[in-house]
Amino acid sequence: MTRVLVVEDDPQLVRALVINLQARQYGVDPAPDGATGLRIAAARQPDVVILDLGLPDMDGVDVIKSLRGWTRVPILVLSARRASDEKVAALDAGADDYITKPFSMDELLARLRAAVRRTEAAPLTPAAVLVATDDFTIDLLAKRATRGGHDVRLTPTEWHLLEILVSNPGRLITQKHLLQEVWGASKSNKTHYLRVYMAQLRRKLETNPAHPRYLITEPGMGYRFES
Incomplete structure (x- = not known):
């Protein structure tokens, strides 16, 4: 049974989530605040975390950072905060998806299923060194890309950018994170770099x-690799 940790302080919303998740054969552990959520996460090892950012005892971003210190469990943020910088902060901290309130229960469940599928299909482990799609193959260990049986010549910068994306399949990687990882902190606002290099990668792959x-x-937010 897939276990879901719901960290949310709105009792009515928690009740709705529990009813809907249990009806679909998920196990549910509710937590009314961040500290309780972290304790339950350590004890129960959930398969997915649904997390509100506006918690009574701590900010949800701090919960994400604490979880990311020891686990790669998918984290779906469920929040009334709509500002793009709030979303980026949560994603940069390590969240996998961001859903704004009010929301459709069907959409939430679809994103939950997608998170579970990604975890089952492509666990983020060092052993996952070969990424194969219908159109091209990426060998992360050999640092080699092939398409149609032929090697694809990539520059070091193109490779670094591609490596980050394919190592995190399905996960939204923010512009800021990519810029800092590939070009350094001083270039974290040079979003046109990403547009140029992503266009080059698309032409090649x-x-x-x-x-x-x-x-x-993902306009205004970042990029993701879908396998």
Whole structure:
């Protein structure tokens, strides 16, 4: 049974989530605040965490950072905060997805199922060194990309950017994180770098670069690799 930790202080919302999740055969552990959520996470080892940011005892971003200190469990943020900088802060801290309130229960459940599938299909471990799609293959250990049986020549910068994305399949990686990792902290606002290099990667790897299937843009937020 897939176990879901729900860290949320609104009792009515918690009740709705518990009813809907249990009806679909999920195990649910509710927590009314961040400290309780962290204790339950350590004790129960959930498969997914649904987390509100506005908790009574601590900010949800701090909960994300604490969890990321020891686990790669998918974290779905569920929050009334709509500002893009709030979303970016949560994603940079390590959240996998961000859903704003009010929300559709069907959408939440769909994103929950997607998070579980990604975890089952592509666990983030050092052993996951070969990424194969219908159109190209990435060998992270050999640092080699092939398409149609031929090597794809990538620059060191293109490779670094691609490596970050394919190592985190399905996860939204923020512009700020990519810029800092590839170009350094001093370039964290140079978003045009990303547009140029992502366009180059799409031309080299995507069948239809104008309508990419694998290297996806989340406008104003970042990019994700969909396998």
